[in-house]
Amino acid sequence: MWTFIHKWGSPKWFYAMSARVQPWCWAVSLLLIATGTVWGLAFAPTEVNQGQGDSFRIIYVHVPAAFLAQSVFVSMAAASLVFMVWKIKVADMAATVMAPFGAVMTFVALFSGAVWGVPTWGTWWMWDARLTSMLILLFLFLGVIALRGAFASRDSGSKAASVLAMVGVINIPIIKYSVDWWFTLHQPATFTLTSRPAMPTEMWLPLLVMVLGFYGFFIALTLMRTRNEILRREMNKRWVIDLIREAR
Template sequence: MWAFIHKLGSPKWFYDISERLQPWFWAAAALLILVGSVWGLAFAPADYQQGNSFRIIYVHVPAAFLAQSIFVGLAVAALVFMVWKIKVADMAAAVMAPLGAAMTFIALFSGSVWGVPTWGTWWMWDARLTSMLILLFLYFGVIALRGAFASRDSGSRAASVLAMVGVINIPIIKYSVDWWYTLHQPASFTITSRPSMPVEMWWPLLLMVLGFYSFFIALTLMRTRSEILRRESNKRWVRDLVREDG
């Protein structure tokens, strides 16, 4: 286990292994999102209460799941960087934060669009919506802190601290519908209990969730590889690689 963690901390090893893994995740993302979106938008039955407006769930739920998962990933990467000084963890965190912010925005926007036919308004200071908005601000804070210091290491440490502290918002998001009065419906998708929707609706949603996660992994691998080349540009193996490609 420790040998694997040691290898994972090597920028060159991560660069090489991610090159082999990346195409598989791109292919999985394309296939899952294509099948899931066509199934969900064209073939899944309409909801008996919301009609066809419920179909935004196939974007809203995967984006919301991914927004929260990415921040948990940020916190874990921050802990690894702060405790074991593994540079690759900080590089991965740097590229994950903008994607997490984008997914949070998509979740908020799609939720607002969904709220118009469901609640009759674009926005309410609902517990779930408010805690997701706080998550977006946390992402912005993590991104801003990285560029707020003259020293990259200082910015990385400040962003890591905010990520580790801010992760407390994730359980608040998850349990907000149970802890407070909220108009937001309970979880539509869970892998630990029986689906609350017909299987004809649930299966395409599962495919979309898996597709979004595959997309996130593929994009993170690709952007982390670019970050490695940028930060390790003075290393011999990078110069040799650039020379071979040039």
């Protein structure tokens, strides 16, 4: 088992094995997203209890994006830890490609939340605990990206970005529990492991499908971009040169 896991730390092995997994991830994620989109926008019932009407349907983008933004940062921090402790280059490559995607997902969550806030709260933005901590998450992603390009040495940039990612992960539980720790207008968690969702089944099932689809998209995109990063960093290695020759 450990030998199999260790092999994934080899750029050559990762490049070859991810090529087999990636198409399946793309197919499953696109199928789930398409299904969840049609199901949520066309067939889920209109929200009536809180008077939101059809405006609640933005939840099918907002919640998956918010979930994924936090998961990407945790994944990036974990990859950074692996890189700092065991010096595995593929982990640093994965952390590198995760940061821009995480920043985009955080922005999507903030923007969709702001749009949703107009009919719900009557304003685009409030310095709500959940919103503010999500904004800090966006700044952390941007900080990680900036640090990687701020040093002449790639190794120095990777180490600085890794430290920020590992320290910044403390913001994730703050985001999660902000609605419990402070007064906030933001609604509690949509999904929990300990209780049944408050939403009707015909509303939360398509949301679950969308969340799974977003995660599948993240895995597929990370594999694809990590493979590109491997080629960029290992371009002078013999196996990459042979691979380019075969492609020609």
